[in-house]
Amino acid sequence: MEVDEMETRILELHSVERAESDEERGDGGESMSASPWKSVPSTNETPRKKNSSDSLRALKEAVVVLTRLPEYKISALRPPTPEQFYSEDESLSSSDSDMESEPEVSEPAAVIISSAFAHCSEEITKVRPDLPDEDVKVDMMVLARRRHMRWQRGKMVEIITREDGRLKYKVSFKEKGKSLVSGHHIAFDTTPRLEQLYVGARVVVKCNDRKFRSAILAELPSRKNRLRFLVFLDDHVPVYVGLPLLHLVCRPLEDVSESIPDGPHKCFMRRYLKDWPCPHLIHYTAGQTLNVELNGVQQKCEVQVVDSSLIQVVFQNNQHKEWIHRGSIRLEHMARFLELQAAHEDDSD
Template identity: 50%
Template sequence: MIIFRTRKKVQMDDLNDENLQKKPVVVLTRLPEFTLNALQPPTPQQFDSEAESHGSSDSDMLWEPGDDSGDSDFGAKKKTQHKHNNSKHKKPNEVTVPTPLGSIINNSTGNNSLSNSSVCNNDGNTTNKAAEISPIIVSAAFASHSNETRNVRPDLPEPEIKLDMVVLARRRVMRWQRGKIVEIINKDDGRVKYKVIFDEKGKSLVSGHHIAKETTPKLDQLYVGARVLIQSPEDEQCFLPGLLSELPSRKNRLRFLVFLDDHTPVYVSLPSLYLVCRQMDDPLGDLPESPHKCFMAQYLRSWPYPHLTHYKEGQILKIELNGVHQKCHVELVDCSLMKVVFEENGETDWIHRGSLRLEHMSKFLELKQNRGSKADDSDSK
């Protein structure tokens, strides 16, 4: 009996010993490389200068051409990264491009679509082709506030047009000038025409959608797709017609983007805009049949998720000039626009990052349209 009690006491003393009690231990385990790559945030070149992150509400659709090697380690890592990001940050209204589209575009661009990875030349040395990589094409929400994405004509009374009013009226397709209304003519079919005498001699009979007030419009009168004028930078007596394509937001540094009727994009401030008095039901109704009209139709359909290519300064690309795609490099990126320098003659040009003049963008939209046509054909069968 005594022996039993002694043994029990020894066992209890052992259990109370601090050296035998359990203590928490932290064990660090190195994750595999592919897991680290998948968890890394997107690289800066995937977004424009004003975008904050892939997980922000501005991001909607991201597409990047696959690399030519197809099954290289680098290509596999990028696919894994995009898969993680899309599943983690996908929004209810998010639009994604199926993977086959990326491979189709990659095959169609051939040697023009280069991967970010280095390639080896014949003598075994590694040559970096980063300057000629294919761009990322993203369809991102332009802004989250309705006042920045408004593309419907506000329900406001039309401006009054009366006799002796000084206006800006169309004299030729790409030349509007200042003049005065001297007569208002009511046609038998209900149309109204205005006789304008221009300051620089000459007169013209125009309709209300070929007249703009000389005063600065109010912000609540403007919307994406509105017909507007800007003063020509080369001739202060000439005003150029175009379509309003962006309203002020943090993404464009509080400026208006206007696509002129000759496809020239330009950022302007509110005092530089003049609003056409009578807006047409079809905002493209005053544009002649041309590639620019096709581009603007696609642009307005996709708004506020316009397709944009993402280039870096110094990157090499091909842009259509005089009917031929010519090599140039990016000199400056300014929000939705970029300034390029053509290698052949050193000329500079400002171009929209979604323009059909861009070789990659034209191929992307062409293949997207072909995929849509095939889908419609399959549904009709």
């Protein structure tokens, strides 16, 4: 029986019993429906016929719980619906979820969710499509890296073949100067086609400040992320973007993480791509407080907005706001989870 039908049946049973109780007491006693605590029906109980007083009593005792429960625990008892599954506050009852609660944390407890991100292979693929490489030609406009996290538009002026067979590309920038770069440091100036994109693709993104920054594609559009692309910039900043803001790197490295400077973000991206399409995410709700690393120190902040795989937090000491991925290593809950996971793996060896 569905939960909504069970709740309706319970209300009917309470109404019958309350009428009988009022007649017996004659004092219009307070009914259970006036209680501020929400009744949580058991989805395992099989209902019986209304005309049995023993059945009424057994059903009431099986379904009424006089315990204050957090909202996320109540929702976990309900069967998932499409609306719940694709909401911002991800349903904890998804059959694709494997949940672990971290011990000894403030209420509501952090829940680590490892769930398949999408339902069809086109939305979760991390395999590079078997498509021919697009040509890189002299006189074509490209985006080229000038230094870390700084890419600029320029014109291809020469393609040089080294003695070992490697190709180098000389780019003349619109903002003066020339650079000789490798194929994984140039990107097409055109918008890519959807069939060219996959999780793990090396891209360059046009940001709000109109500057171009290198990134790795982390999510393809799906109902779960409101048909957007998620990218991680090389400084660990996550951003949801539309297709027109993306540019494919011309000749990416086989191991895309090798394009990222050594550091925590490089380790994060390697683990993220390894876990995909079941990345570890933490369930948060708006108004919840947590600790997030900022400038090397864990600081208290509050969740303001939950947007698919991201949360917007405001730090309490300086009101600084930023978007954080729900699987980021900057989250204290995730850092502790990974430590416990690593310790468990060491014990298993």
